[in-house]
Every structure is written in C-alpha cells, then in structure tokens.
Amino acid sequence: MKQEFTLEIVSDNNFSILNRIVNVLNRRRVRIKKLIAQENAEDFTRGSAILLVYTTADLMEKVKHQLEKLIEVEHANYFEGSHKYYTFSENNSKRQVA
C-alpha cells in the first residue's frame, strides 16, 4: 500500500548531487510530493535534502539502499508520514526569516 514518507538525505554537496538523488527516485517511479534541498550553512561542501514522497514501505526501504549507494550520499533515512517533513520545513523557513 502506498503512503507518504519523509525521506532525509545527508550528502556531499556538488553540482550534480540533486540530480543523482532524483534519478534514483525517478527510476523507481517514486512520486516526489515536496522537496527541500540546501547546502550546509557552515560548510558548503556538504548538504542535505528532505523530501516528501509517496510510495510503498517495501520500495522505500529498497530506494534507501540505492540512495546510500551513491558515492556522495552519507546516509538516507525515512520516516512514515509527513510530520517530520513539515516540522523541518517550518524550522527551515523560520531560520531563513531570522
């Protein structure tokens, strides 16, 4: 059964990293509902992305390992539902306003 997952990816930051991540999801036809990607404020050579995706639990687990196979990706974690995504998104906007 498909459901929402919040997918968090921590990686090195370079010109192609977002494309690499999205490629893995596209290849598996995982629907991306929302996405925030940013370089690390303290170190621009690192970055992270948080995505709200819609897929099955089985595919989410498989995609996690395929994302972690990317050389630049340090780790990928996922959480059921959208709560984590919106919490992150809210904190992120507050940080930007501040």
Add this chain to the structure above:
Amino acid sequence: MGALLTKTEPKSPGEQQAAKKITGSEILLRSLIAEKVQTIFGYPGGAIMPVYDALYYFQKELKHILVRHEQGAIHAAQGFARVSGKPGVVFATSGPGATNLVTGLADALIDSTPLVCITGQVFAHLLGTDAFQETDVVNTTIPVTKWNVQVTEAKDIAPAVAKAFYIATTGRPGPVLIDITKNAQNELLQESEYKPCTSVRTYKPTPAIQYDQVEAAAELINKAKRPYLLVGQGVLLSGATKELIAFIEKSGIPVASTLLGLGAFPSDHPNYVGFLGMHGNYGPNLNTNECDVLIGIGMRFDDRVTGNVNRYAKQAKIIHIDIDKAEINKVVPADIAIHADAKEALHALIGYTNANKHEDWLQSFHKLNQVEYEKVTHKELNHPQAELKMGEVINHLSKLTNGEAIVVTDVGQHQMTTSRYYKYKNPRTNVTSGGAGTMGFALPAALGAKLAMPETEVIAVIGDGGYQMTIQELGTIMQYEIPVKIMVLNNSFLGMVRQWQQLFHDKRYSCTEMANPDFIKIAEAYNIPARKVEKREDLQNVIKEMLGAKTSFFVEVVVGKEDNVFPMVPAGGCVSDCMLEAPAI
C-alpha cells in the same frame, strides 16, 4: 571531430620545464602513469586534443590503441579489465565521442567492470551555450556510472583521477567518468607529487563482516538436507575461487553458476552441477525449487536466473552474500544476509561449517542433467542434419582448447550455447555482456582481452548480427596486429529473437532475417586470414588451423538457420517450467 589549435595549446615538456609548470593534460597523463596504467583505448577529437598532444610525448609509457568507434574503445577496455582485474582506461572527446560511450558504461555498471573514462569537454566558459560538440556528459552519464565528475580547473585533475581509480576498483567495481574542460587541459600548473586516494568520506566500500550473521548462516547450512549454492561474478572479482573450492569440499554442497560466474568454480569439479538461468542446465534450474537452503554468493538474483520470482525457491531458506548492500533483499528476500566481500565471507564461513557429503542430493542434479543430455545435448552433438549445430561447434572448440582459452561472447543464441558447451576451467576466462546484453560487445572486448593477456588464447565467438554491430574494430585488430581469433556462427538470422518469435509469436519472423555480406572477403580486406566452414568434416581441422595461427584468424561457421537453444525457461515461467524442447503445437 577536429578543432583548431589555440594559442594556449601545450608546448613540449622540455619547453615547459623552464617555467617548471606543466599543463593539465600532462598532469592527467602523469596521474595515469602513477596509477600504473599502460594501455589506453581511445579516439581523439577537438575537445580532447590537448590531452592527445601531451600523449605524443608519453608514447613509451602509455600505449594508446586507436579504435574505430568510441563504443569499440569502451568494450575493449571492458575486455581488458575483465581478464586482468585492472581498470580499463578510455579517452573520448566531447559530444558524440562521449555519448558513444554510454552503452559501454551501462554494460560495465551492471556487470561490475572497473573502468576510468576520460572525456574532453568544451571550454568552461562555453558550458551550457550549446557550443560545438557540447553535450551535458555528466548528467547524461549519471545513471550509467558508479561515479562521475566534471573538472574545470587543472588543479582538480590529479585528485579526480585518484578518486576515480579508488572508486572504480573498490567495493563492487564499476565505471567512472571524468569530464575535463579544454581550458583545464591547457592550463599550466606547478607540478606536484601524485597522491593516490585511499578513502572517500561518504563511501564505505569494505563492509565489516558480521560474525553473528555468518554463524546463523552456518547453522542453516549445517542443518540443511538439500543445500545449494549459486556462484556469481562476485567470487571472481573477489578472487575467492580457492576459498569457494575449500568451502564446497568441506560442506559437500552442489554448486551452479550464473552467466558471469562461469569460471569462478571449475566446471570439472564433482560438485559442479552446471549453468543457471533461462538457458541453463536442467538440474540447476529444477532443483532450485527443491533445495531447502539456497546460498547466493556474489550474484544478484537477476531475472534471467530467477524466472518468475513469485515461484522462485519459495520452499527454501535464503542466504545472500554480497558486497553491495542494495542487492540484498532487492529481488529475493534473504533469511540471512551477509553484507561482505565474497572471499572474506567464505573464509569466515568455512570455520563454522560442518563436513558433509550430500551425495544423494548431488546425485539428483546429475540425474536431471542426464535427462537433459539425452533429450538435448546428445542430439545437439550428434545430429543427423547436414547443417552444423552451434553446440557441436562450441563442444569441439572447448575440447581443442582444453577449456583453457579466454572465450569472449556477444549476445544471443551463440552466447547461451557457448555458456552451455564451453567448459571453462579457469577464473576470468569467460567474458560476455551479461546484465545489459549488449550486441556488438564481443569483437572489441576480445581485442582488449588479448592486449591484457597476450600469452593466453583469446577467441571471440559472435553471431552474425552482433558481429556487424562493431565490425569496424577489425581495423584496430589489423593496425595493431592483435592475434585475437574470431569465430562467427552464422545463421543469417537474429537467432534469439527468431527463436522467441517461433516459440511465442506463432513463427511470425518479424524483421529478424539478415542478408549478410561475404564475411571472408571482409576479413581478408583487413589482412586477416579467413576460412568458411559449411561441412561437418571440415570443422575440427579449421578450428585447429585457427588455434595454430600466430596472427589473428577469422572463421565463419554456417549453422542451422532455425536451430534453437534448449533448455529454456519460458518468459513468465519459473525455474521448474524449464523446457527441454519446443512444446508440441
């Protein structure tokens, strides 16, 4: 693909010495030499001309093989890498030069072949402007490389090369690509010492073995009545043949091989039960659904091995050993997963495994294979029809080379026949395009393999369709006098597609029959001695003549037009549905 030389083109090393600066191109070549590269397969063009200009001064250290098409370069590098275990190196220019590598990159990625590809790119200030021969190579090749990077400054060239070699050769090997803009190739920089890469922060190629998993696997194996091991290319890549033999001789487990695993376990070993998959042997396929413990090592449960995965080994406990974590639970859920290098895992497993024989179970494979022998193999090798059968050709080739040649196959019926009838005895002697199924692979891969292993007989076995996809590489074989042997099994059809059309599409032979040229004249035009075999009585003598030749040699064998490869697991069927002959209509 030429381009005008610019005022910033490099001078000879001697001229530059005064300034003690060298170009990015020279840094690249010195980095390759530091990585012990001796052979490069490539094709020049405008955006990589500075590198080729620098190469002019490094001809003693670096042998460049000028192929006839970039696809030929990358397949040659694959052949080189597969037999030697060293990464293959490729040069190509921007735009079409780079995009012509894409098929080979995809092939190398799925078949875990270490490659380092260098592509030239337009000047950095022209990126994104649709400049002449500009293609977005990094984004084009992301899905078909293990890693890639674009370099726009000379200072980044050596670190990129170091990282590329490290990534290509560690963990599950694969192809990497470095795209270097022309300004970076021309830029002058102070020479500095090359530093090999020994780690990448976000990349952990060597997983720490989990001994609790090893113990759990051994417990399953020790309790099993019908354990069965499937060996894949991971065992070859890990150099674990000795450990596998030791493990099997202690545990008494029957062993079958995937297509790319052929040669990882000796075919004349009493525990070897055959080849797996869609055209694999009867015993290995049927007994997959009879075993109680199934051990997959260095293999990825490809759909050509499993057939219908919903009816695959459901009765068995699965132990999956692989260095690539993403492969575990990807297709077949594992009861015990050992995320490890094959050699290390086998080494650990031996200590925990009890000695056993499993004679009756082993015998059950041989009984099924005997059924296959009577219904398929015997007929293939002793057929009354006048036309030659592919199986008998490969059987003679196997006997006359004692199973010790490097045999490079293309894709299709001849490939499956060779995998069935050539008795590979040694590791790294089977070179074929497995996961990608790339027609046109064999001829260039064979010339690359021969350059890597000049003392070993290298024979390309190809169908008439695939041969014509990269036939231009006969020019490379001629120019460098590469003594590779070429055997084309000609049925004037795209045979495997025709077989499917016959069996599953009511014999509607849609666009599969081929009108072929005179292959003998073509070979002779390239100064390659050539023979055509149409009669059974000539076959062995011509093979002997081919094997005796000190030069390259071409043999065309005319085989039955509508012969099929059996056994066959039909599309959508499961391993138990393995057919020994075409179903009666």
